[in-house]
Amino acid sequence: EAQVTQNPRYLITVTGKKLTVTCSQNMNHEYMSWYRQDPGLGLRQIYYSMNVEVTDKGDVPEGYKVSRKEKRNFPLILESPSPNQTSLYFCASSLSQAGDTQYFGPGTRLTVL
């Protein structure tokens, strides 16, 4: 089954404790992206990647890192999480450029205390 998976789905952590949210797709997609969703703000793009080893900042990259060492994986890293990073995070992928249909993962709900 074609899908985007994220892990963990739920995470409660404390300020400053490094964490990684994994994202994996099995559709051989080139384009992958991370978003955060906050009430009243819609979705905001954090980082995106147009291919292996090619990543770029979205609109809200501060406090986040990403890597794209393999085509299928696009982990999101929070080196020192803070409470303002409490949010719902979505990973998405599409075949090539972002104009193609984006497939979203199920979301990761992160709480930083």
Added chain:
Amino acid sequence: AQKITQTQPGMFVQEKEAVTLDCTYDTSDPSYGLFWYKQPSSGEMIFLIYQGSYDQQNATEGRYSLNFQKARKSANLVISASQLGDSAMYFCAMLRLVGGDKIIFGKGTRLHILP
């Protein structure tokens, strides 16, 4: 600055009626794309429809159509014959091609279909 505006925070519509969800955008880029996504209460994001800025015809996908008015910079989503399952949050988004394939989203419209 690039911007997407959805002016309707919430809407209530009777089942079987047509629905128009508003979306206006602001960009100086001549080449861009516009999307609509649906987010049911279960939380997943579902792609509905895409319109490229150079597409001559309005995009349609089943009961969904995108009313693209380039001069007015609007990209309204029209849902024909609404169903109870259409109750959800709807997001308009724009693909910016300048400086890479960034995507920006509007704040969303919550649609309630009444039986």
